[in-house]
Amino acid sequence: MAAKTLKIDGRQVSAAEDTTVLDAAAEAGIRIPTLCHLEGVYDAGACRLCLVEVAGTAKLLPACTTLVAEGMEVVTQSDRLRRYRRMTLELLLAERNHVCAVCVANGHCELQSLASEHGIDHVRYDYRFPRWGVDATHPRFGLDHNRCILCTRCVRVCWHIEGAGTKNVAGRGAKSFIIDDLNQPWGDSESCTSCGKCVLACPTGALFDRGSTVGEMERDRTKLEFIVNAREKKQWIVSE
């Protein structure tokens, strides 16, 4: 496979042609913030946190769905990008009801850690305070729509890794929400195998193990990575 050479943050990088900018950067030790990206699962470009600047294009491009190209010049850190990322995170926080103090994922939430990493101590937008419910019908897991950021990680692991296709997104825009089968109670779902991959994949406290209380929802993501590697790459490796 043809290799491409490009520059990321001034550094010379070479990567196979079907590599995403995100992976090429990671390979070079450059970390780009992400939320909807999940290693080994196809990318959706849903969160827009990984936006980078590419010389020659005025638009910002999502690193997770942009492939490397010969001579490409990528910038992953700039004032403009930091502004946008901060804005994206604030909008995510304002969209639903993220009350970290009472959240099962407090201290282990990717949204929370990205927010603190970006110095967000307050949100400049009006909170929308939508009324979303909690699905507590599954015997082992729960889904609190109030904390969902619609990253669709759960949808993608359920579809592509587990193969059950239980979860999907219904509706559009601010009214979209995660459903099980035909928008029925999760506990009534015929397709769900109760594998728990969606719970492992969720970056926030939206999906949780039942019975967990504040701050208890710490996920062992290596379990998910193990399965993903095995199914996608036929490699049974435990990452150190």
Place this chain on the structure above:
Amino acid sequence: MTAHASGDKRFKILEAHIKKFQARQDALIEVLHKAQELFGYLEDDLLLFVAHRLKLPPSRVYGVATFYHFFCLKPQGAHTCVVCLGTACYVKGSAKVLAAAEAAAGIKSGETTPDSQLSLLTARCIGACAIAPAVVYDGQVAAKQTPEMVLAQLEKWREPCKATT
């Protein structure tokens, strides 16, 4: 299983349409269009039927059906009245039937009355041309409908509410 357990002819027409697309998964939107054209709206039953025929997860079918404004899932009303405007029914005067229903209910087709009692919908040939003009009341196909008949049915639905208020 052939067509649908209910024996409703509309499922057979939908089935034929799905075959035309070789039951391709990427024909989902076209199939949903046809389904709505036939039934007026997309009930859970119908979505499941489509999911099974296209071998797709129900969640995907539901996701697509709710993404596009064009599709109407369960109508809001307690009762549904679907008037067929297909050629045969139209020729036999279904437009007058629809007009009578719209006037009586005070809503246009595609709408639901403010008290959520009735949703009025239209369909395009439901496969009952022999008994045109056909109207589907709460899922039951009724033959040779006249404006008087549709008004009588709407009146009948209204009665129990009158009794309670």
